[in-house]
Amino acid sequence: MNTGMTTHRPIRIALLLAVFAFSSAAGHAQERLTLAHSIEATLSTNPQLVAARAASGEAGQQRPQAQAGFLPRVDFTQSWQRGDQPVFVFGSLLAQRQFAQADFALGPLNNPAALTNWRTALSVEHVLFDGGRTRAAVRTASLAAAEAQAGERQTRNDLALTATRAYGQALYAAAGRTAADSAVTAAAENVRTAEARRDAGTGTEADVLSMRVHLAQMRARAIDAAGAARIAMADLNRVMNTPLDREWMLEEPAVAASASDSSMAMEDALKRRPEVEQAALRQDVSRALWQSARSVLLPQMVAMGGYEWNDGNRGTPAGSWVAGVTVRMSVFAGGANLARIRQASFAVRRSLAEASRVETDVRFEVLSAVEQLAAARARQEIGRATVTQARESQRIIRDRYEAGIAPAADVIRAATAVLDAEAQRIDAVVDLIVGEAALRRAAGQEVHP
Numbered sequence: 262m263n264t265g266m267t268t269h270r271p272i273r274i275a276l277l278l279a280v281f282a283f284s285s286a287a288g289h290a291q292e293r294l295t296l297a298h299s300i301e302a303t304l305s306t307n308p309q310l311v312a313a314r315a316a317s318g319e320a321g322q323q324r325p326q327a328q329a330g331f332l333p334r335v336d337f338t339q340s341w342q343r344g345d346q347p348v349f350v351f352g353s354l355l356a357q358r359q360f361a362q363a364d365f366a367l368g369p370l371n372n373p374a375a376l377t378n379w380r381t382a383l384s385v386e387h388v389l390f391d392g393g394r395t396r397a398a399v400r401t402a403s404l405a406a407a408e409a410q411a412g413e414r415q416t417r418n419d420l421a422l423t424a425t426r427a428y429g430q431a432l433y434a435a436a437g438r439t440a441a442d443s444a445v446t447a448a449a450e451n452v453r454t455a456e457a458r459r460d461a462g463t464g465t466e467a468d469v470l471s472m473r474v475h476l477a478q479m480r481a482r483a484i485d486a487a488g489a490a491r492i493a494m495a496d497l498n499r500v501m502n503t504p505l506d507r508e509w510m511l512e513e514p515a516v517a518a519s520a521s522d523s524s525m526a527m528e529d530a531l532k533r534r535p536e537v538e539q540a541a542l543r544q545d546v547s548r549a550l551w552q553s554a555r556s557v558l559l560p561q562m563v564a565m566g567g568y569e570w571n572d573g574n575r576g577t578p579a580g581s582w583v584a585g586v587t588v589r590m591s592v593f594a595g596g597a598n599l600a601r602i603r604q605a606s607f608a609v610r611r612s613l614a615e616a617s618r619v620e621t622d623v624r625f626e627v628l629s630a631v632e633q634l635a636a637a638r639a640r641q642e643i644g645r646a647t648v649t650q651a652r653e654s655q656r657i658i659r660d661r662y663e664a665g666i667a668p669a670a671d672v673i674r675a676a677t678a679v680l681d682a683e684a685q686r687i688d689a690v691v692d693l694i695v696g697e698a699a700l701r702r703a704a705g706q707e708v709h710p
């Protein structure tokens with residue numbers, strides 16, 4: 262009886278080694294991917310971050326446009342006109358300084374001959390005073406650029422956390438697939454053992470049927486695990502902006518030996534979080550827009566000057582110049598100016614309320630991240646011990662079953678317990694990795710493995 266069981270052991274060991282060798286060869290054919298590399302790839306090629314960088318650069322160009330209001334504007338004009346419209350001919354002759362006594366005759370005045378006029382002009386305009394509109398525009402543009410930069414940092418940290426989660430899910434799914442495949446192999450071995458014990462007269466047909474049912478269940482579980490692994494890998498590739506069907510050999514990240522210091526997380530979050538910075542910038546923007554709206558009630562003073570040359574078909578070009586100062590002031594606009602000021606006042610109130618909401622949300626996020634990380638760390642310790650205990654229990658029960666002193670149901674339960682314990686362990690590891698990244702992101706720190 263025992264001799265037959267011993268004879269089957271070398272065959273079973275050879276089969277297990279063959280499966281292991283095949284799995285290793287398939288793994289080496291895939292390119293290895295670490296969490297650090299996945300985050301780096303995400304931050305290099307993800308379209309969302311590319312768009313955020315472009316938006317930051319776009320906002321940065323608003324300040325030079327606003328600053329142009331402090332400098333004079335110079336325009337150059339070159340035009341050509343020809344016609345016999347009386348006013349055009351009369352004015353063009355005067356501009357060319359070619360008006361003659363004969364041009365006062367009623368005939369030429371009413372029905373002049375066609376005239377050509379080449380006009381070259383250079384004009385300069387400079388705002389001397391605008392009630393602070395340009396200063397408000399420059400400040401608004403500067404704040405918008407700073408807000409866009411903060412938004413880029415926020416997008417960067419969000420994507421790094423997204424990549425961490427996607428990597429963790431892919432790692433969890435891959436581990437579940439490996440565990441399910443191992444469970445299928447172990448279940449098939451249990452079937453062979455049960456059949457050998459039945460043939461030797463030490464087992465029953467019921468044990469064989471139980472083992473076969475368990476094998477079918479493990480195969481179904483392996484199919485589901487394989488599908489989940491492919492979906493998780495595709496999601497990771499989507500985040501990294503790589504082909505969705507690309508396969509990776511994922512490496513389990515090292516877990517920090519000690520807990521992260523969360524005592525300063527709240528204070529750091531209120532200082533470093535891009536959302537808090539953006540809320541403060543939006544307050545400043547609303548105040549700058551309020552000042553700009555009020556500046557409409559003040560006068561605007563503009564200095565201008567120009568020089569032009571007019572040339573026709575009677576002589577040489579004639580030059581002339583003009584200079585002056587213009588003062589403009591809005592006296593009545595149907596109440597639109599006052600409505601804009603009131604609108605800007607409400608915008609200031611809204612930005613203050615939004616800043617308070619953002620601060621509360623950040624505090625809650627930090628508190629949640631700290632608690633979730635602590636729970637994940639505790640579950641990681643429990644998961645490691647559970648796997649060790651489940652494997653040892655499985656070994657003992659298998660030995661007892663092969664010795665004929667344990668029922669087949671115990672073997673099935675032990676195998677399932679190992680599978681569940683390994684899933685619990687890797688789930689805790691993934692939660693711990695994601696929890697560390699979530700806490701760093703909540704505290705406004707750079708998210709990195």
